[in-house]
Amino acid sequence: MNTQQLQRDWFNDIVQQNAALASAVDLPWLTQTREQAMHAISRIALPERKQETWRYSDFGKLYQHAYHYQHSAHETPAGSTVEDWIYDDSASHRLVFVNGHFAPDISDIHALPDQVIIGSLRTLLSSEPEKVSAWLALFDGDTTDVFNELNRAFINDGLVIHVPENAVVDKPIEVVYLNVADQQNLLCQPRSLVILEANSHARLVERYIGRGTSSYFLNGVTGISLAANARLQHDRLQHEIRTAHHLSRIMLRQAAASEYRGINIATGAAWSRTDINSCFDGPHALCELDGLYTVGEQQYNDFHIDIRHNLPHCRSRENFKGIVYGNGRAVFDGRILVEKDAQKTDAQLTNRNLLLSQNGEVDTKPQLEIHADDVKCSHGTTVGKLDPAQLFYLRSRGIDARQARKMICLGFAEQVLAQFEDDAVHDFVHERIARLMDQQVALL
Numbered sequence: 001m002n003t004q005q006l007q008r009d010w011f012n013d014i015v016q017q018n019a020a021l022a023s024a025v026d027l028p029w030l031t032q033t034r035e036q037a038m039h040a041i042s043r044i045a046l047p048e049r050k051q052e053t054w055r056y057s058d059f060g061k062l063y064q065h066a067y068h069y070q071h072s073a074h075e076t077p078a079g080s081t082v083e084d085w086i087y088d089d090s091a092s093h094r095l096v097f098v099n100g101h102f103a104p105d106i107s108d109i110h111a112l113p114d115q116v117i118i119g120s121l122r123t124l125l126s127s128e129p130e131k132v133s134a135w136l137a138l139f140d141g142d143t144t145d146v147f148n149e150l151n152r153a154f155i156n157d158g159l160v161i162h163v164p165e166n167a168v169v170d171k172p173i174e175v176v177y178l179n180v181a182d183q184q185n186l187l188c189q190p191r192s193l194v195i196l197e198a199n200s201h202a203r204l205v206e207r208y209i210g211r212g213t214s215s216y217f218l219n220g221v222t223g224i225s226l227a228a229n230a231r232l233q234h235d236r237l238q239h240e241i242r243t244a245h246h247l248s249r250i251m252l253r254q255a256a257a258s259e260y261r262g263i264n265i266a267t268g269a270a271w272s273r274t275d276i277n278s279c280f281d282g283p284h285a286l287c288e289l290d291g292l293y294t295v296g297e298q299q300y301n302d303f304h305i306d307i308r309h310n311l312p313h314c315r316s317r318e319n320f321k322g323i324v325y326g327n328g329r330a331v332f333d334g335r336i337l338v339e340k341d342a343q344k345t346d347a348q349l350t351n352r353n354l355l356l357s358q359n360g361e362v363d364t365k366p367q368l369e370i371h372a373d374d375v376k377c378s379h380g381t382t383v384g385k386l387d388p389a390q391l392f393y394l395r396s397r398g399i400d401a402r403q404a405r406k407m408i409c410l411g412f413a414e415q416v417l418a419q420f421e422d423d424a425v426h427d428f429v430h431e432r433i434a435r436l437m438d439q440q441v442a443l444l
Contacts, residue, residue, distance in 0.1 A: 004046060007047075007063060008042075010063050011041050011146060012041070014066070014187065015038050015150075015153060017068065018154065018187065019038065027125065029129075030125070030133075033152060034154070034155065037149040037152035037153035038149075038153045040146075041149050041150060044144070045146070046146055047145065047146065047147075053145075056331040056333070056363045057302060057331075058271075061271060062217065062245050062271060065185045065215050067185045067186060067187035067216070068184050068185065068186060069187045070099045070101070070187075082096065082106070082178055084428075085174065086172075086424050086425055089108060091424075092171050092172045092174040093108070093112070093118055093171055093172070094174045094175075095107045095109065095118070095119070095120075095159065095174070095175045095176070096176045096178060097175070097178065097190055099179055099180060099188050099216075100156075100157060100179075100190045100220075101157045102122060102157055104120075110171065113167050113169065113170065114167070115167070116163055116164065117161065117162040120157055120159075121160050121191060121192070121193065122156055124160050135162075136155075136191075136193070136223070138195075138223060138225050139251045139253070147219055150189070151219050151221045152221075154187075154189050155191050156189075157191075158190035158191040158192040158193070158220075158222075159192040159193070159194070160192070161194045161195065161202065162197075163196045163197060163201070163202050164197050165198045166200065168202075169201070169202040169203070172204070172205055172422065173202065174205045175205065175206045176209065177206070177220070178209055178210070179208075179210040179211070179218060179240070180211045180212050181213070181214035181243070182214060185214050185215045186214070186217070187216070187217050188220075189218075190220045190221075191220075191221050192220070192221070192223070193223050194232065195224075195225050196226050196227060196230035196231075196232055197227045197230065198228045198229055198230060199229045200231075201231045202231075203421075204233070204235070205422075205425055206235070206236045207238075207239070208236075208238040208239070208248075208268075209241075210243070210268075212243070214243065216245070217245045218240075218245070218247065221249050221251070222248070222249065222250050222251070223253075224253070226258035226260060226285075227255045227258065228255045228256045228258060228282060229258060230258045231258070232259070233261050233421055233422075235262070235265075235425050236248075236263070236265065236274075237428075238266045238274075239265075239266075239432065240268040242299075243270060244268065244270060246271070246272040246273070247272075247273050248273075249275040250274075250275070250276045251277050252278040252279070254279070254282070254285040254287060255282040256282025256284055256285060257283075257285060259285070259288075260288070261286075261288045262289050262290070264290070264291040264293075265291070265293075266291070266293040267294045267432065269299070271300045272299075272300065272301045273304065274302070274303050275306070276289060276306070277308075278307045279308045280308070280310060280311045280314045281311070283312050283313040283314060284314065285311075287315070287316040288317045289305060289317070290416050290419045291318075291319070291321070292321050292323075292413055292417065292433075293320070293321075293323075294322070294323045294328075294436060295323070295325070295328030295360070296325045296328045297325075297328065298326075298328075299326075299328045299329070300328075300330075301329075302333075303331070303332050303333070303334070304333045305318055305333070305335065305349075306337070307335070307337070307349075308337045309336065309337060309338045309339060309342040309347060310337075310341070310342055311342055312343045312344050312345070313343075313344045313345075314345060316336065316347045317347070317348045317349075318334055318336075319348075319350050319415075320351045320352075321351070321353070321416050322352075322362065323353075323354045323409060323412065323413065323437075324355050324356065324360035324361070325356040325360060326357055326359065327357070327359040328357075328360050329360070329361040330353065330360075330362045331363045331364075332351045332353075332363075332365070333364075333365045333367075334351060335366075335369065336367070336377065338368075338370040338371060338375055339372065340371045340372055341372070342375070343372050345376070347368075347375070347376075347377045347378075348377070348378050349366050350379065350381070351364050351381045352412075353383045354384065354385070354386070354409065355385050356385070356386065356440065356441075356444060357444075362383045364383065366379040366380065367379070386405060386408055390408050391404050391405070394407060406437050406438055406441045409441065410434060413437075414430075417429055417430055417433070
């Protein structure tokens with residue numbers, strides 16, 4: 001049996017074994033959506049190295065496991081199983097999803113401005129299904145690969161944020177995705193929606209963490225829609241356990257003069273891939289993306305960025321950095337497409353990597369595809385080792401070799417961490433990166 005057939009069987013087995021659980025929320029249009037997705041899984045092209053999008057991806061370990069979808073959170077772990085919160089209890093709106101399902105008993109949503117919705121997709125499917133249907137339709141066709149169809153086949157729960165026109169969410173929204181795989185390998189598939197209407201503003205901090213000895217596969221999809229002049233600060237922190245496989249996609253649509261600023265930190269999981277697809281629906285919009293990934297022993301981390309400039313006077317800036325140690329492998333694939341009518345585009349794309357070992361690997365591919373003639377665009381990439389001159393400078397001032405290496409690594413990372421607008425998030429991430437670098441430079 002060839003590899004493609006083995007992969008096809010893997011997807012079909014997941015659908016067959018878990019299909020009965022997909023009907024937790026029974027709505028005619030949702031049932032039709034699920035059935036269409038299940039049918040697509042059986043015929044859509046599977047990821048393979050010959051496809052440029054999946055050229056560097058290795059799914060070997062993922063396909064070794066059978067994953068089981070969990071109908072609900074079941075027994076919610078005690079709050080102590082969650083790592084330290086970023087914010088004090090009263091300083092944020094806090095939501096926790098356990099194995100992809102909302103856990104209200106360890107969540108804490110305070111009084112919200114009028115008509116603001118922050119909560120669970122499953123709850124809203126029961127109370128206001130028409131809204132959910134309309135919001136899901138905003139992203140139809142944005143992502144059509146087999147993993148997106150697998151997520152659609154089991155739409156059940158996830159984060160929902162809706163901020164009406166001219167509203168401002170007064171506190172950060174801290175969302176924790178806690179995945180607990182103790183007895184069997186789990187399939188976790190949150191489907192999330194973030195909808196900001198005109199002139200609204202919100203700050204969202206998402207964290208992905210895990211616990212347990214079994215493997216789990218998080219296959220998450222998030223659709224983000226920003227209306228005219230809306231602003232979203234979106235911080236995503238992935239520090240999952242080493243038995244985790246993490247695949248997440250962001251589908252971003254921006255209307256005129258909207259602003260999206262996203263910071264992505266990835267330090268965990270055995271296998272991790274993040275896809276960010278952005279499309280401008282109006283002129284004078286801004287999309288800024290920063291990212292930091294650390295990849296070590298038996299780890300693979302992959303960022304795919306696709307920014308489509310299809311309208312004039314829009315700006316985008318993407319700056320991603322990686323620190324690779326041990327036999328870790330990092331992939332960065334960034335693409336900026338400037339279409340014919342996207343005059344006055346301003347776009348920048350950079351990827352820089354620090355390689356701390358001989359056995360680490362970095363595959364980086366920044367791309368510019370320009371069809372307009374009045375634009376300002378640039379792209380670049382670097383892969384390098386610790387600078388001997390910097391090490392010598394620090395050592396000559398009495399700093400020992402281990403501390404000097406750590407300082408250089410933290411300085412490299414800080415150029416991304418400095419983009420955090422919130423000091424609490426900055427300090428939370430900085431502490432974890434410092435702890436990780438302290439462990440790794442001791443091995444150099």
